[in-house]
Amino acid sequence: MTLDRRTFLGAVGLSALAVAGRAAVASLATAPEREGGARRWGMVIDPQMCLKAEGCTDCIAACDKAHNVPHLPVRAHEVRWIWREPFENAFPDQASRYTAELLRGKPVLVFCNHCDNPPCVRVCPTQATWRRADGIVMMDWHRCIGCRYCVAACPYGSRSFNWVDPRPYIRPLSLEFPTRTKGVVEKCNFCEERLAKGERPACVAACRQKVLTFGDLNDPGSEVRELLRSRYAIRRKPELGTEPAVYYLV
Amino acid sequence: MFMFEKAVVGSRRYWAWIGVLLAVILTGGLCYLRQLQVGLGITGLSRDVMWGLYIAQFTFLVGVAASAVMVVLPYYLHDWKAFGRITVLGEFLAISAVSMCGLFIFVDMGQPMRVLNVLLYPTPTSMMFWDMVSLTGYLLLNAVIALVTLTAEEKGVAPPGWIRPVIILSIPWAISIHTVTAFLYSGLPGRSFWLTALLAPRFLASAFSSGPALLILLTMAMRRLTGFDAGREATEKLSLIVTYAMLINVFFVLVEVFTVFYSRIPEHMAHFEFLFVGLHGHAPLAVWMWTSVVLAAGSLALLLTPRFRSNEKTLALACGMVFLSLWIDKGLGLIVGGFVPSPLGHVTSYVPTAPEIGITLAIWAVGLLMITVFYKIALSVREGLAG
Numbered sequence: 001m002t003l004d005r006r007t008f009l010g011a012v013g014l015s016a017l018a019v020a021g022r023a024a025v026a027s028l029a030t031a032p033e034r035e036g037g038a039r040r041w042g043m044v045i046d047p048q049m050c051l052k053a054e055g056c057t058d059c060i061a062a063c064d065k066a067h068n069v070p071h072l073p074v075r076a077h078e079v080r081w082i083w084r085e086p087f088e089n090a091f092p093d094q095a096s097r098y099t100a101e102l103l104r105g106k107p108v109l110v111f112c113n114h115c116d117n118p119p120c121v122r123v124c125p126t127q128a129t130w131r132r133a134d135g136i137v138m139m140d141w142h143r144c145i146g147c148r149y150c151v152a153a154c155p156y157g158s159r160s161f162n163w164v165d166p167r168p169y170i171r172p173l174s175l176e177f178p179t180r181t182k183g184v185v186e187k188c189n190f191c192e193e194r195l196a197k198g199e200r201p202a203c204v205a206a207c208r209q210k211v212l213t214f215g216d217l218n219d220p221g222s223e224v225r226e227l228l229r230s231r232y233a234i235r236r237k238p239e240l241g242t243e244p245a246v247y248y249l250v
Numbered sequence: 251m252f253m254f255e256k257a258v259v260g261s262r263r264y265w266a267w268i269g270v271l272l273a274v275i276l277t278g279g280l281c282y283l284r285q286l287q288v289g290l291g292i293t294g295l296s297r298d299v300m301w302g303l304y305i306a307q308f309t310f311l312v313g314v315a316a317s318a319v320m321v322v323l324p325y326y327l328h329d330w331k332a333f334g335r336i337t338v339l340g341e342f343l344a345i346s347a348v349s350m351c352g353l354f355i356f357v358d359m360g361q362p363m364r365v366l367n368v369l370l371y372p373t374p375t376s377m378m379f380w381d382m383v384s385l386t387g388y389l390l391l392n393a394v395i396a397l398v399t400l401t402a403e404e405k406g407v408a409p410p411g412w413i414r415p416v417i418i419l420s421i422p423w424a425i426s427i428h429t430v431t432a433f434l435y436s437g438l439p440g441r442s443f444w445l446t447a448l449l450a451p452r453f454l455a456s457a458f459s460s461g462p463a464l465l466i467l468l469t470m471a472m473r474r475l476t477g478f479d480a481g482r483e484a485t486e487k488l489s490l491i492v493t494y495a496m497l498i499n500v501f502f503v504l505v506e507v508f509t510v511f512y513s514r515i516p517e518h519m520a521h522f523e524f525l526f527v528g529l530h531g532h533a534p535l536a537v538w539m540w541t542s543v544v545l546a547a548g549s550l551a552l553l554l555t556p557r558f559r560s561n562e563k564t565l566a567l568a569c570g571m572v573f574l575s576l577w578i579d580k581g582l583g584l585i586v587g588g589f590v591p592s593p594l595g596h597v598t599s600y601v602p603t604a605p606e607i608g609i610t611l612a613i614w615a616v617g618l619l620m621i622t623v624f625y626k627i628a629l630s631v632r633e634g635l636a637g
Contacts, residue, residue: 092595123438125367143371145364145367147359152300155438163296
């Protein structure tokens, strides 16, 4: 079989197009990782266990301390990574007139859901926030331009903006973690800096009630999977298709 | 450079007006320096109401910019000769409005010195990236078109042939800028006030009403101040466009209200309730929103009556009402209303602060200064031809 130069070049060109096309289709069709894939960090929360120590804020204090979260005097300017929100606010679609008194008006821990399909990542115009292969939604505080589009896009209110310089409001200052500047967005990072050292997230480690369980959702033998197997759990606004990685036991 | 010499000769009144605008710009500039130093905390914005006056002005002005297509399309595609004298005015209005949009986005940034990161890390999944692309393109298109056509007019020759495809391109481009701006909001899960496919059509209808209304008012002011006459026919045709677009806009709003309140989905109703009657005792915008409704109804009553529409005084009144009504609707209610209640159900009032209003006024003054200078140039060219 003989090939003239023209046919050969044509075939090369077509193959290159096919390869590029396949890559493009594959990147569009990427599904969230499933069993046997890479690690997928997630959290399971037991709100009723949490209520047994109502008034305890150990996890919040530990997170704020670990991440230099400022305590601003005005509510409008507050920055939060993990905090308590009344059950009805966290789960507006679950609350009813007859919601168990056990939960009605009671505080529930909320923070970034580290979604499989995070709208915040989709809208960011500078890729200053992105999703890691292990599911953690990250922030680059040096790239963020402070447009707050991600805050508008987050259906959980999990993101905070630094309306003023946060540094005067950080007590005590930790030298282990960067502080932020005014004009950038921040949120929970699932303690990726501690995970890198093989430690559990600060909130999980600080809780004496074992309210928070952290682990690999892709590992069928993990503690989080065991909890999800044995008890019924709900997620915040699942109908939006964001696929949160934070579960609440009921 | 681009006939700017024509803008530096003018009457005492002209210079007094320029002086007033510069004073407003200077005041706002000082407010901005303060914002740069302290942060966006000097505004009335909060962790619940993330965007306010700045982004709302941006949204409204994208509409004004897009509305230039309402004179460009009839003139270039349908050969409506009546618009011959005002087409370039529409394009200059678009240039000024897009420039204001850029400034409003800029002052809203938490880290303005990093704004070029949008170019450094282009992100096609972000509607903000596409908004930047479409607005920049639209600014360039209109700048080239206005420069080329006006230069040809000054020389008394026909514009070069290559400009026609550029002008034709500017027509769908104008539609695109406001569509993409609507997509900024209408694609966000969990913001039910904006989560409607009707948002982009609604944006376009309100733009094609408020923009030509402003153009009518500007040409009227020019006739009074300078003797430039846009022509009776042009005004009549523009007023028809304002009327139809306003009707379609009101129809769209009513369609939205039906869907929201007949379905009775609480999450969707809450935003309208906050705007018009208030929630949990917070009703900062109710007075404004009802004013907008009354102005819209009143303007339509005037515009739909041929006698009032053809009378210059009542037409001016109607155009003023249309502009103000839609400014309240888009420049106040639409953005703030989308943030309250928050995804966590919090109801937070938003009231702009004095420095925030100062910065906003300064950007409007920049826009007015641009319009003044551009229109002065355009008029001088025409007076030169007549004289």
